[in-house]
Each structure stands twice: as C-alpha cells, then as structure tokens.
Amino acid sequence: MINIDFDKMQGLAPAIIQDADDREVLMLGFMNQEALEKTLATGYATFYSRTRQKLWTKGETSGNRLRVVAASTDCDVDTILLRVQVEGGGVVCHEGTRSCFTKDLLAEDLLTKGSAEVAP
Amino acid sequence: MINIDFDKMQGLAPAIIQDADDREVLMLGFMNQEALEKTLATGYATFYSRTRQKLWTKGETSGNRLRVVAASTDCDVDTILLRVQVEGGGVVCHEGTRSCFTKDLLAEDLLTKGSAEVAP
Numbered sequence: 001m002i003n004i005d006f007d008k009m010q011g012l013a014p015a016i017i018q019d020a021d022d023r024e025v026l027m028l029g030f031m032n033q034e035a036l037e038k039t040l041a042t043g044y045a046t047f048y049s050r051t052r053q054k055l056w057t058k059g060e061t062s063g064n065r066l067r068v069v070a071a072s073t074d075c076d077v078d079t080i081l082l083r084v085q086v087e088g089g090g091v092v093c094h095e096g097t098r099s100c101f102t103k104d105l106l107a108e109d110l111l112t113k114g115s116a117e118v119a120p
Numbered sequence: 121m122i123n124i125d126f127d128k129m130q131g132l133a134p135a136i137i138q139d140a141d142d143r144e145v146l147m148l149g150f151m152n153q154e155a156l157e158k159t160l161a162t163g164y165a166t167f168y169s170r171t172r173q174k175l176w177t178k179g180e181t182s183g184n185r186l187r188v189v190a191a192s193t194d195c196d197v198d199t200i201l202l203r204v205q206v207e208g209g210g211v212v213c214h215e216g217t218r219s220c221f222t223k224d225l226l227a228e229d230l231l232t233k234g235s236a237e238v239a240p
Binding site for chain 1: 142192194200220
C-alpha cells in the first residue's frame, strides 16, 4: 500500500473523481487517511468535509454513490484519482447536473487567445 | 468573470489538468489568483508552487506547455478544471510519463470488492 502524503494540506489530500466510462471529471473532494481507508475498504468514495469537519460518503442520502473502479496517486503521492461508476440517478452535483464542473471561465477569451497563439 | 473562492485554502485552489482530446487526467496543481489570471491571460497553465512559494508556468523549461482549451469551475467555485493540449513531447510528468497518475492504489482489492458488491 502506497502511503499518501497528507502533510502538505494538514492531513488532507485532494481526490479527483472521474467517470470510469466516459472519463468526464465529475467532482473534487478531500480525503484524510480515514476517508481513504474507508473508500478502499468499502469500494465507495468517502470524503472529509472541510466545512462540516467529518467524513461523508457521497450519495449516502441521494443514492448516487460513487463505486470505485480504480484508484491511483501521482508522482508526488499527494493527490488521489478515483475512477468511478455513479450509482442511482447518475447525478453527482447537488445542483442536479452530472458533473460539478458546469461554470465556464472565460471560454471565449481562451479560444481567441488559443487561435492567436497557434504556431505558424 | 466568476470569482474563484480561494479562501478555503489560504489563497489557493486546486486545478485539475485534463487532456482535451482523450480526457485523461494528467496532473493536479494549485493556483492562486495571480496564477489563474496569468493562465487565462496567456492561455497557458501557470501554477503556484507550494514548496517553492512562487508561480511556475508548466513546461517553461521542458517545452511541454499546457495550452488551455477550456476552463471551468465547480458548484462551490473552489476548484478549477482546465482542458489542455500538451505541447512539446506531450509528456506532463517529470518522471517521464504522460500523466502523473501512474501509481495504483490497491486496484486488486477494489476489483474483488467491486464484484462482490455488484447488486444481483
């Protein structure tokens, strides 16, 4: 078992949640050692809530649990990536969308800059 | 322009880097307001290094820059997702792999548990 470096964030590490099938990034949560152990032991994503300061298993009330298909960490062993299958209605975000990442940041600006900076 | 909530992490927010073409998650870095502004202004991902305590533009020495194709944030506006095209040799990780997420966490355990927990 690889030991995740939780020290950089005072006991926490970011955990990226990605759909195992279509690879959409669905959400990001934080885990402490206990949340990671529970996730790996149960096969369902459990996070540590920074605002509520306790563990929460995603979907425990909504039914939209995140079944972990694969789990990995990065070169610095300070970030977790979980590939999941979403159970229940398949909705991850509390705003009713599949992914939490629905708010565009200046997409038009980037497209303009991107095309302007394409190498000749 | 959406204002990212940098307060939860003392001025930082995690930024997930995803390949715009095949949707592979390549790395996670952290941004402060200045790094995000530079990223959106230049179209190339710039992060804040927690260990070196300064901005760094990914690929500025290796040439493997991350050209931002789309940028979004989540429901809590405290996490950034960038879809990028990797320039140069296409390698993102300093260990020589395309993605930084190469270390498996108990994949076999999860597979066993996953199949045991499949609903009948």
